[in-house]
Amino acid sequence: MLEDKNASRTPLEQLGEFGLIKHLTKDFELTHPSSLKGIGDDAAVLDLSAKKTVISTDLLIEGVHFDLSYMPLKHLGYKSVIVNLSDVYAMNAMATQITVSIAVSNRFPLEALEEFYSGVALACKIYGVDMVGGDTTSSTKGMLVSITAIGQVTDEKLVMRTGAKENDLLVVTGDLGGAYLGLQVLEREKQVFKVDPNNQPDLEPYSYIVERQLKPEARKDIVELLEKLEVHPTSMIDISDGLSSEILHLCEQSDVGCNLYEDKIPLDPTVISTSEEFKMDSTMVALSGGEDYELLFTINQKEFPKIKGNPNLTVVGHMTHKNEGAHLISRNGSKIPLIAQGWNSFNGTE
Amino acid sequence: MLEDKNASRTPLEQLGEFGLIKHLTKDFELTHPSSLKGIGDDAAVLDLSAKKTVISTDLLIEGVHFDLSYMPLKHLGYKSVIVNLSDVYAMNAMATQITVSIAVSNRFPLEALEEFYSGVALACKIYGVDMVGGDTTSSTKGMLVSITAIGQVTDEKLVMRTGAKENDLLVVTGDLGGAYLGLQVLEREKQVFKVDPNNQPDLEPYSYIVERQLKPEARKDIVELLEKLEVHPTSMIDISDGLSSEILHLCEQSDVGCNLYEDKIPLDPTVISTSEEFKMDSTMVALSGGEDYELLFTINQKEFPKIKGNPNLTVVGHMTHKNEGAHLISRNGSKIPLIAQGWNSFNGTE
Numbered sequence: 001m002l003e004d005k006n007a008s009r010t011p012l013e014q015l016g017e018f019g020l021i022k023h024l025t026k027d028f029e030l031t032h033p034s035s036l037k038g039i040g041d042d043a044a045v046l047d048l049s050a051k052k053t054v055i056s057t058d059l060l061i062e063g064v065h066f067d068l069s070y071m072p073l074k075h076l077g078y079k080s081v082i083v084n085l086s087d088v089y090a091m092n093a094m095a096t097q098i099t100v101s102i103a104v105s106n107r108f109p110l111e112a113l114e115e116f117y118s119g120v121a122l123a124c125k126i127y128g129v130d131m132v133g134g135d136t137t138s139s140t141k142g143m144l145v146s147i148t149a150i151g152q153v154t155d156e157k158l159v160m161r162t163g164a165k166e167n168d169l170l171v172v173t174g175d176l177g178g179a180y181l182g183l184q185v186l187e188r189e190k191q192v193f194k195v196d197p198n199n200q201p202d203l204e205p206y207s208y209i210v211e212r213q214l215k216p217e218a219r220k221d222i223v224e225l226l227e228k229l230e231v232h233p234t235s236m237i238d239i240s241d242g243l244s245s246e247i248l249h250l251c252e253q254s255d256v257g258c259n260l261y262e263d264k265i266p267l268d269p270t271v272i273s274t275s276e277e278f279k280m281d282s283t284m285v286a287l288s289g290g291e292d293y294e295l296l297f298t299i300n301q302k303e304f305p306k307i308k309g310n311p312n313l314t315v316v317g318h319m320t321h322k323n324e325g326a327h328l329i330s331r332n333g334s335k336i337p338l339i340a341q342g343w344n345s346f347n348g349t350e
Numbered sequence: 351m352l353e354d355k356n357a358s359r360t361p362l363e364q365l366g367e368f369g370l371i372k373h374l375t376k377d378f379e380l381t382h383p384s385s386l387k388g389i390g391d392d393a394a395v396l397d398l399s400a401k402k403t404v405i406s407t408d409l410l411i412e413g414v415h416f417d418l419s420y421m422p423l424k425h426l427g428y429k430s431v432i433v434n435l436s437d438v439y440a441m442n443a444m445a446t447q448i449t450v451s452i453a454v455s456n457r458f459p460l461e462a463l464e465e466f467y468s469g470v471a472l473a474c475k476i477y478g479v480d481m482v483g484g485d486t487t488s489s490t491k492g493m494l495v496s497i498t499a500i501g502q503v504t505d506e507k508l509v510m511r512t513g514a515k516e517n518d519l520l521v522v523t524g525d526l527g528g529a530y531l532g533l534q535v536l537e538r539e540k541q542v543f544k545v546d547p548n549n550q551p552d553l554e555p556y557s558y559i560v561e562r563q564l565k566p567e568a569r570k571d572i573v574e575l576l577e578k579l580e581v582h583p584t585s586m587i588d589i590s591d592g593l594s595s596e597i598l599h600l601c602e603q604s605d606v607g608c609n610l611y612e613d614k615i616p617l618d619p620t621v622i623s624t625s626e627e628f629k630m631d632s633t634m635v636a637l638s639g640g641e642d643y644e645l646l647f648t649i650n651q652k653e654f655p656k657i658k659g660n661p662n663l664t665v666v667g668h669m670t671h672k673n674e675g676a677h678l679i680s681r682n683g684s685k686i687p688l689i690a691q692g693w694n695s696f697n698g699t700e
Contacts (some may be wrong), residue, residue: 041511042440043406048398056393059451063490090392101409140413146496161391
């Protein structure tokens, strides 16, 4: 509903596979000293000798992870990169390179792929990463994207999910629940559009949460901030599946419990008002809504003065002994076990 | 037609996404000193400080790159890894790690994914690579596989596509055309099976070429052989799209021409007999049939004594001045321009 249906259409067969790759990647430049050779050989060549390397990969499928009826292709390209960079930053590493593979059915003209790659290029530029390789092929149905991100980090800075200790503070960046509610708004407008294609949706009141869904950012700035503040998290994870699910990962992998305080969970006013409009509980939205791509980390209490008052960082709880389990302490003081209601993609049908 | 239809079926929803990843990857061990941390965090952690790193990625789609009606899932897992390792060896590098992402529709039970991963595990074991990460998700149609392979190589050993010089010898490993003809045999049997499901195909006479198609190998042994022989190729590429297409890549990227001699192209007897049976020209099969995963490289003539008589290596031509172009010198001495008839995946329909 957001795309220009009158745009020019160049069939992909016209270019062939190699011509297509060349065309789509011609404007990508290598900027990292560690990117020795990008696209054009059997493999890219990198010099990753300076530090430790982290590598993460994600697969995004049309109809499962994204809906092109409201996701512009440029945004999809951008978001596909962000999703992967977020995993690199969650290791307290700096992202350096990505590979981008896509498969599309022949309903996609060249111009659609150009749009997608313009989003990839923008993310590369903003986050300072090089696209060094990938694959472009046809699919029998729809579009799919597979991205692998590489980052570098020193031994001292590397943060895993495994180091949280009892009494550590639990800290979250930004605010939560926006991306999920943005998706609800877009889905609702899609249904309205189906009934009345002439209806122009007014998304203005929802612009913050719609942007959180369509054009999320990864928290590179937080990795830089932690360095500046000389804060070394004991454990860290990115919030892609909802706060509850990520806390349970940290607890399980660090062998600790957790108390999360409902009244501390950072929510944007739009999240609160839209939750009310959709008759949803805003805490549940933050706990179980995904795709916020904020960071969740733990720090030793001694580090608290360094982060105190920082508008990007909110202490939402503390880690406990493993035997205490993981709980939400609600506004009225009751203790509710946290459960993973993260999104399970295996409910689709063929 | 090769699968046991009575096997047990565990729906994937039963495990959930994290349970599924854990289950499928529980038997994978890390063996490389450079694999510091595999699956289980936001990203894998590698120490790639010793040498230069090469990275390559491929996307394989059911109905485009493979057909599960004759490709057993274990073979698919194996071949998916091989296809990627081949690119690493084509840089004269040693493969060290892979990431494996798959998406499947809900027609696939857990047991199917176990089969697939058993093939991945076998390839990892035989080639000495560690699986360090990946993604597992659902698709709206069929199965798709995305693999990224990482390798390491010293500066001195790295071989690109760009270094071939006039008068260099053109060398090919193994023999060509088998994988393509194996596919033709399998496609023919599939048609026979459709008409008469009780007909048991006799694939015995075609076992070599069917195996070339269903269970190809990557030429790690050649990288080791080149080291032992102290041969340093001036350029190298793997043969995934047919000899003709790969020669043209080397010529274009090294800025040279080439004479390829028809009577030198190594063909297995099964390739010759099956070509006759299918009324195909065996030279065309070698030139344009893909998926052999042999290596094609150039060496300075001075190096010839080192490779002379080696049964794995065949000199098939020599590089010329760029202005002479790239030609096949046929058995009767005529000079035919080489054209890329490599497989173009963009002819499918949605």
